Amino acid sequence: MSRFPFGGGVSDWTFATVDGINDIDNLAQVVGDIAITFWTAEVGGTQHTDLIGPDGQPTTTITSTPDGVVGGRAVGQIPPLQGPDGVKRMWAQAATGPRALMVTTDPGADDLGLILPPLSVPGTATAPATGRARLYNDTAATLLVAAVRASVGSPPTIDTIIDVNRNGTSIFSTPGNRPVIAAGDYTSGKVVPLDLVLLAPEDYLTADIDTGAGWTHLVVQVLATRAA
Structure with a gap:
């Protein structure tokens, strides 16, 4: 580095x-x-x-x-x-x-990034639910979590709050910063973690459903860049 x-x-x-x-x-x-x-x-x-x-x-x-x-x-x-x-x-x-x-003031420090394979929950799910499917960093590089977006195939009837965990611990130290899909909407929009979240090789991500109802086919996508 x-x-x-x-x-x-x-x-x-x-x-x-x-x-x-x-x-x-x-x-x-x-x-x-x-x-x-x-x-x-x-x-x-x-x-x-x-x-x-x-x-x-x-x-x-x-x-x-x-x-x-x-x-x-x-x-x-x-x-x-x-x-x-x-x-x-x-x-x-x-x-x-x-x-x-x-x-950093280095103009070449930030690359365009890559969207990791999505964490998805097909069908209709209930909340709360703990994510079990793990998305591992199988690259040889440490990655920086630059943004998170949660989207659904049909909108929820109440606000849906999603959490993303690194190795079992939330990447959002402030719970109010988690992605929220408002009732009637299809996406949380791009949410940038305020904490510095690094994924070392072999680290893994999971996604939890903290609250929400009425939606179908949840997809949580993660934008990552090289940390160095």
Whole structure:
């Protein structure tokens, strides 16, 4: 694998909100010299500590540019860095603020991806139901789950919630992010997992039906890209 670059872009800055400026509350103001940590998820998750800073040295945190221009960068800009080996998406947290998703700046890092063979449930099924058919990663590469879509042959009469599991554990750490086929609809639409979900060789996926009724012929398709 290899490390991918992050930061240094037009959207990579640290801000603070200020109240009472020209009678405006929550006015965003650029601030510098803020320590930034990087995580595997928007909430919870694990901190990425294997980083390479703008000086080329290993580090666990990155600091936004302090007052004055440093290395050609303005105050508050997040300098270029390298993430852990093979990681293309990280959740950045400035001090104790909310986290924001950062994606690698390498334009060649994301390929078009491939749609894996579908996880399907023919006929009419009831909920809840635990998926038993396993879809294995039989490639020699680690794959990144880029998106999930659930579709049906005839629409449900009530909202249908689908879960996708990796090795028996949901890929959606926040249950509210699971694919939902609304009553009367045929598809959940493209759902992008907010967590970094990697499929190592021999890992497998299954699909559960958490809630729903009235639909027929469920198909759950997974879009995957190479992780590196």
